[in-house]
Amino acid sequence: MKTKLLFLLIAALFVITGCKKDKIDNDSGNNSDANVNLNGPLCFTAEEDNSTIAIHIYRSEVMNFPNIEYSYDTIVWETYVHLSTEIRLEHAGDKVYFRGNNPEGLYANIPTNQNLKFDTYNKKFTVSGNLMSLIDPSCKTTTVPDYCFRDLFSGTYITTPPALPATTLGKECYCRLFSGCIYLKTAPELPATTMANDCYRGMFWYCISLKDAPQLPAITLADNCYENMFDGSGIIEAPELPAMTLADKCYANMFTDCKQLTKAPRLPATSLKDGCYMAMFLGCSKLTAAPELPATSLANDCYAHMFAGCKSITTTPRLPALSLADRCYETMFGNCDGLTTVLELPATTLANGCYSQMFHDCINLTNIPDILPATTLTNSCYEAMFYNCANLEKAPELPATTLASRSYMSMFKNCSSLKSIKVHLPEWGDELDTYFWVLDVQSDGVFYCPSSLPQEFGVHNIPEGWTVVTF
Numbered sequence: 001m002k003t004k005l006l007f008l009l010i011a012a013l014f015v016i017t018g019c020k021k022d023k024i025d026n027d028s029g030n031n032s033d034a035n036v037n038l039n040g041p042l043c044f045t046a047e048e049d050n051s052t053i054a055i056h057i058y059r060s061e062v063m064n065f066p067n068i069e070y071s072y073d074t075i076v077w078e079t080y081v082h083l084s085t086e087i088r089l090e091h092a093g094d095k096v097y098f099r100g101n102n103p104e105g106l107y108a109n110i111p112t113n114q115n116l117k118f119d120t121y122n123k124k125f126t127v128s129g130n131l132m133s134l135i136d137p138s139c140k141t142t143t144v145p146d147y148c149f150r151d152l153f154s155g156t157y158i159t160t161p162p163a164l165p166a167t168t169l170g171k172e173c174y175c176r177l178f179s180g181c182i183y184l185k186t187a188p189e190l191p192a193t194t195m196a197n198d199c200y201r202g203m204f205w206y207c208i209s210l211k212d213a214p215q216l217p218a219i220t221l222a223d224n225c226y227e228n229m230f231d232g233s234g235i236i237e238a239p240e241l242p243a244m245t246l247a248d249k250c251y252a253n254m255f256t257d258c259k260q261l262t263k264a265p266r267l268p269a270t271s272l273k274d275g276c277y278m279a280m281f282l283g284c285s286k287l288t289a290a291p292e293l294p295a296t297s298l299a300n301d302c303y304a305h306m307f308a309g310c311k312s313i314t315t316t317p318r319l320p321a322l323s324l325a326d327r328c329y330e331t332m333f334g335n336c337d338g339l340t341t342v343l344e345l346p347a348t349t350l351a352n353g354c355y356s357q358m359f360h361d362c363i364n365l366t367n368i369p370d371i372l373p374a375t376t377l378t379n380s381c382y383e384a385m386f387y388n389c390a391n392l393e394k395a396p397e398l399p400a401t402t403l404a405s406r407s408y409m410s411m412f413k414n415c416s417s418l419k420s421i422k423v424h425l426p427e428w429g430d431e432l433d434t435y436f437w438v439l440d441v442q443s444d445g446v447f448y449c450p451s452s453l454p455q456e457f458g459v460h461n462i463p464e465g466w467t468v469v470t471f
Helices: 002-016
Strands: 042-046 051-058 068-071 087-089 095-100 115-119 125-128 158-160 420-422 446-449 467-470
Touching: 087 095
Parallel strands: 125 158, 420 446, 446 467
Antiparallel strands: 042 095, 042 125, 051 087, 051 115, 068 095
């Protein structure tokens, strides 16, 4: 009798743990209510009747599908067969669970130029459980392999995310994970402190229902790690960004087109990397103030397009760097039509395209520095810098005595209120250097220049109708 009871007890335990199949072991002790068990298998709960869900490999002829199982009760598990398995949930509230044993990641046997994705067929789902259950059914691992969950939920109609407890990430592991999830209302916690290249790139791209950003505690970043992370999303307040050690394009386009964002985070780094802040706040039309930018060691494209289209910013931050890098300020405040004041620009060592189009189409700009102190110019350094600044009346003093290729090209083009320019040029350079630089300025004004400068008039030289005052 005792032997029979012992046998029945072992059999019951075997069923309860859901280990009816030898293919995947599950020693996590999950219960059947994965909605509240963050250590349980990934769970989809239908929010609408007659819902369907599938997992597809897109644009691929290689069918090395990862090892994934599904269950309706966490007791009976079946193998998910690509293009054959059909999962239908008849009623709102019905659930389906997923788990897998893929320690090298979901892309271990799939070409990295393909996409592995859930498809919810335009039906809304609540997602819960632990996403790591797709690579480790015990839900114990905290390391995500390269590419592992890239694109997995992109374009789906999920309203909540699963738990993402990983602390060590692989390259592109969460890249575009929730991109285009227009009904996603909350973000998961992201506790990782070890970044990898592209790990969060495009993660919440155009999640327009997402209002609150998760905390981002990492202090050492990797190339492109936050690039486009919240691009086009609905977040209202940016998370703190404590990192002091940056990487190439680490914050590039991070908040582009976040139309509800009103406040920028503190950016404490003093040494920058190529493209690190490129287009970071591009199109954030409700952002009222730029953060302090204390960096004195710049890099190529570091601030390029950073605040372009931020129509509510009225004053630039201080830019203390004395030595610039290629295109470092290119279009930094382009099309900021609320901008009225530019603080000192003290740089004396320029670089190619460093100020190119920096304030183009800032139509209300009136207060600018009295002087741009650099005396040695570089290719395109001031090209179109104040293009279409329609209310600008006085140009900054230009002490340089030698031009460079395209250095002043279109610099004051369409500055229709401009009526004062002072240069220190002893002679004109090639026509391209000042090409259209005073096109459509005021019809009368004063041009200050050395007596040696030939008094040549036209859109490439001294504005027609202006009075010349020599020194």
